[in-house]
Amino acid sequence: MKPVYQLLTALVLSIFLIACGGGDGETPCPPNTPCDLLEQPDPGSETTLNISLVLVDTNGNATQNVTATRPGKLIATVSGIDTATVVSFSTTIGELPITTAVTDVNGKASVDILAGTTLGAGTVTAKLDTGEFATTVVVIGASDLQMGSGNPFTSGVAAVSSAQLSAGGTASVSVVIQDANGTPFTDPAQVMFSSTCSQSSPTKAAFDTPIALVNGVATSTYLANGCVGDDPIMVTANVGGQNLSAVANINVLPANVGSIIFVSATPDIIGVKGSGMQETSEVVFQVMDTSGKTVANKTVNFALDTTAGGISLSQASAISNTQGLVKTVVNSGTEPTSVRVNASIAAQGSTPMITSQSRKIVISNGSPEISLTLVDGQGNAIPNVTATYPGKLVATVTGIDDPVIVTFSASLGELPIKTAVTDANGQASVDILAGTTLGAATATATLMTGETASTIVIVGVADVQMGSGTPFTESVAAVSLAQLSAGGTATVSVRLQDSNGNPFTEPAQVNFASTCSQLSPAKASLDTPVVLVNGMASSTYQAKGCEGDDPIRVTANVGGKNLSATASINVLPASVGSIVFVSVTPQLIGIKDAGLNETSSVVFKVMDIDSNPVANKTINFALNTSMGGISLSQSQAISDAQGMVHTVVNSGTTATTVRVTASIPATADSPEITSQSRELVISTGIPDQDSFTFYPEVLNPECWGYVGEIIPVHVRMADAFNNPPADGTAVNFNTEGGAIDASCLTVSGSCSVNFYCQHPIPTNGRSTVLATAIGEESFADINGNGRFDAGDENDAFLGINGYDGKDVEGKPYDLGEAFVDFNEDQLYNPEQTGGLPGGEEEELIDFNGNGHFEDKDGLYNGVLCAKDTNNQPHAGCANPDLGQSRSLNIREDFVIVMAGSKGVGSSIVITDSCQSGDPGCSLTVADNTNGTLDVELEAAGSVSLVISDVNNQQMPFGTKVTFSASVGEIITEDNYNWPSSNTPGGMRFGVAVKGETTPKSGTLVVETLTPHGVSTQVEVIPIVIH
Structure with a gap:
């Protein structure tokens, strides 16, 4: 028996045993799938799920074979359940561009399987989240591909644009990969280019490599960089396990023959004929001798590498001038494309032909125009800027639909940012500041294609x-x-x-x-x-x-x-002695009753005229402010043997900064000697609610079907005076779906963790993520004394007597216990009434540990409570002596959309170019509700639709939405990038389509492509041009 059939027999027998539950009765894990990620089926469930798997070819026929030119499709069929189910696919050989799919109404889910780079047989598995799985065999075979060039095609030979090059010259090397029928191979592949000189050390030639295969063709540029004589070229690729190769040769002339060097192409972007753009580009070369000096009176011939659309040269040859320069002019044609100019000197006697090639010249069908204005912060046109009144340069670009880069410059003033990209209105703007030089100047905005606009800016004197x-x-x-x-x-x-x-x-x-x-x-x-x-x-x-x-x-x-x-x-002179500040420890202390360290030690050193320490010297201390009752433990101290002397600062009831002054009183022989400490900060150090900020870097990652996606999540906090809380403040995290790191400790008021895409995944794809920390409630400090007072401030906190009880963001000051809000209704549904469905299992963050949800208590829970006449917290504050807590869990949450990969279209709105029966309308069938976009000749209609994922939520961040029309022309933006968003539901996109000059029929196709490469054809809408 041949080895391959022995392997197939063994695989089939093993599959049979698995399908029959062979072994000790346990269901084995599918290959490459960790068992701890599989959800176990409910032993009490009466529903029996079954899954089968088959491999088919592109015609739908069952097969076991896949090659690079004959990919396959894996189809899993699930029975025993009526709802859509996620199926995960894996394989031990070949490649799966997409590894998950959702069953359709027939219970079928499918993904493509490609050959990859390894030949042989392997196992493919389809698995449900509940553990059921099925397998089948796949055999990856060699493809019938060939690499070569030419017409007719010659296998194993690469094409070169110039077989002989001057020193420093360039040439293109290209190959075609096709099957035995001459059909180009269009799957992704990388082609490697190398030569003997490019692999020498140091390298004496260079290639662009690797090159991605595009429609079966790969082209690289060869640069001679010191190579002399024949340079064998090798082109290789591995496609579907098949190693392909082709060879060629370039002869590089020695430098003593002379060379032609490409100098410039100005401009390197021109417009097609009739575009309104410049239609010519001047191309310059330079002729050099063997020592690198210029050569005059040399005839150079020119040729184009393409004449598509009627591209032409102003002259086919020219004679070099005294600087060795020679030039020709490229005239554009009627088609957008790109072109290169080949320059050559004919062979003479024993001297062979010398060649060179220009860089690419782009021929565009666009005709952009640009204008520039100077405006103030409100968008009003102004003539001048000053240091107190900066301005904004606004460039408006018309005639081109795509975003373009605008470069700004000004001969006076300052531009903090010099480039900007146009927005949807074709506008790009940068700020302009006065700078340090007065006068009038010109500000300029320039496009990369050379179009410019300018305006006058006057820089005036500021008051x-x-x-x-x-x-x-x-x-x-x-x-x-x-x-x-x-x-x-x-x-x-x-x-x-x-x-x-x-x-x-x-x-x-x-x-x-x-x-x-x-x-x-x-x-x-x-x-x-x-x-x-x-x-x-x-x-x-x-x-x-x-x-x-x-x-x-x-x-x-x-x-x-x-x-x-x-x-x-x-x-004072050193002979008098000196006092030197040494340290303040710590540099941040808490205000009275804040729960932080309320004292800081301040140290000075007394020195004699020779900088030696002075002992037994009396030093006086004083504060530069006593705001809020700040005091010193001692106003005098005597220096020790090391000359050190210290005092202790005791905080008061107000947040502020303070310095300590140390002095030696004046005597008859010497004046007073003084020195001052660095600043000491007095604050609460306790985070408060309205300063709590919690946000992810992405709100809608591609989680539905992709385990392991990581999203960084950040927290920032501050205390009631908006100073960072004490370093090491702990923040804890909970999530409804997926997973998140348990906690982090702040440094300078911030810390970060990661959210992970994994099970559990809520059925609607929306997961509430909660962050909590022990802190205090916020309040409106109406009188600015830094304390929560009775009266107006208590009314504002409770929302009575004309106040709404909410902070500047509209959130309540008085808080209940925190919880993970599964259904986003702001109510803890297990114990509060009037909520929405879906919150029955919400998780409580039980601060007091009594097992029940505690609603807002009508008291300020914090350390900044003002005292009454008996030096006790007033009645509106939590009082620890009465068993009331001065702290609670401050919190912030967000919803992360665990977005699916498949795009779903809905709410399609079609607007024909006109309605039949309207005055001037030539259409007789136009009806916005008939599902077809009807447009008159050269008139325009529009289509828009809502796109969402399979759960009617946002698609993944970075998903590309594209519109393509087979007839007519899309005259608006035709592709969009999905933003970071957690708004419920999908997002509406649309285009306008203009008719052609003759009647035609076709389709408008709407597609999505996610960051993980999942492509979906969302809708196909008929177009009829009448």
């Missing part, structure tokens, strides 16, 4: 002032300490504002300098430049050997206006 203080003093900088000890630090700050006192909020850099900071070596340092934030810029000054008065100058150029301010710091 900005630099200064400090309240009231504001122009040209004066503020310093936190006018006198410093040696090595001490102080803050220098300025404010930029307009003539009305409004902060200047545009981006700007502010420079800080002093006399000592500019010495070499520097004897002082300043942070510079500093970016302006909300009109303020602050720099830290540190004395590093400077003594006496150190003049400080602050400068900035805003919108062409030079601004400046001055100040001075007096630095």
